Amino acid sequence: MAGQVAGKVALVTGGASGIGRAIAELLSEEGGRVVVTDVDELRGPEVVAAIAKAGGEAVFLHQDVTSEPRWTEVTGEIERRFGRLDVLVANAGIGIGAASVVDMSLADWRRQTAINLDGVFLSVKYGLPLMRKTGAGSIILMSSLAGLRGSPTLAGYSATKGGVRLFAKSVAMECASVGDGIRVNSVHPGIIDTPIWGKIPAGGMANGQNAPIDCEALAQLATPLRRAGQAREIAQGVLYLASDASSYVTGSELVIDGGMLAGTAPPRPS
Template sequence: MALVTGAGSGIGKAVAILYAKEGAKVVVNDISEKNGQSVVDLIKSEGGEAVFIEADASKEEEVKKLVQKAVEAYGSLDIACNNAGIGGELNLTADYAEENWKKVVDINLNGVFYGCKYELEQMEKNGGGVIVNMASVHGAVAAPMSAAYTSTKHAVVGLTKNIGAEYGQKNIRCNAVGPAYVKTPLIESVDEDGIAQLISKHPMNRLGKPEEVAELVLFLSSNKSSFMTGGYYLVDGGYSAV
């Protein structure tokens, strides 16, 4: 069974769909029941198996119950992709509002920690498992005007490395993925000039596709990456190369 947080749209949706196509039973998590259930319906229409469980990744008790319900639904937790995240306020660091900083940290960092905490607990009971955390290219380089986002994504990379080191002997692998700018509903809300500026940052001269990120997540979730843990892997169209 595979659990995907923030799976109601964008990259999380693509990951959930690909997991299902490869034969996994998928637990689709999101704060939007409408979006999450639509992904479940799509998976089922293509012959896959999935259920929707609503939970807010920033709230520890809800994440704990999410993992419990996921196991109750399918009996075990083999794979987890902690994908839920937000961009947050755009502002200079000194002007960044404290409440907005806390919101980004609660979702992007604490949410991933809560997910890992309870997923690891379950995977130890199983005798193994795989976790893929969604970081960002900004887990490696700055995102000016987005100090909270950059900080949390760097922290997700550090958390992932720690888990890889701590749980490698327990047959649990943990890796992080670093997408650059991907064509998702969030990005599509940016105006034409903004999109052109984002595209120009990528040597491949385009935005990524959610499905391209999902392919890397699938690889890291599979036995094809059986000797890979504690790593951080970019899928960034060359963004970090220049």
């Protein structure tokens, strides 16, 4: 079904690569006008150019999601250009692993929290007032499977993503209580083949190596579907939450993890 978000204006943070790029491209394909923000000033414009080449409408704005003054500027620019905001996808995030929580530096803890949690808070703080002017909308906060269950090597990351999960539920209840027509949900990807895995050293996974993690090999061992997910598969879930097809969905968690949360599947016959 084409045009699922036709006419809607969507903001996607962290939209220059990986899941964010896939979301921006799919929302555009489905008729949305997309604002892509990121700290990556090289790949961000490339995403917008690719969307334009495909016949879509998009704009790139440089943004550090931890900067409150920049949030004022970004939402002001969206209002000036489009006059509205219908879909907010708070996707920007980082992952910092540590073999043990006692080995994690306070600087790394604070940096991860600033981007993964403070950045999400600011996205809602400044995006919600603009969305309320139209009387409807969808806020989609990118959490993780790590926000639903613990990991011995990702304590800091899990803390931020668990915080995002409950923040989404609380904001959903606030919006419902005032009847502003805005729905709020969280998305929880599992092992997804994106560039983030190349930025998490395997030493952070307690195996004593510093090489990047092989997410496909990890997924074959850890997921019942025996493969890593693709960014486009997460984007499909975001599209559902952004569209009117999910008009009765708020305060919920959309888990897209190849079955990891459900349990452990027995080995397949060779």
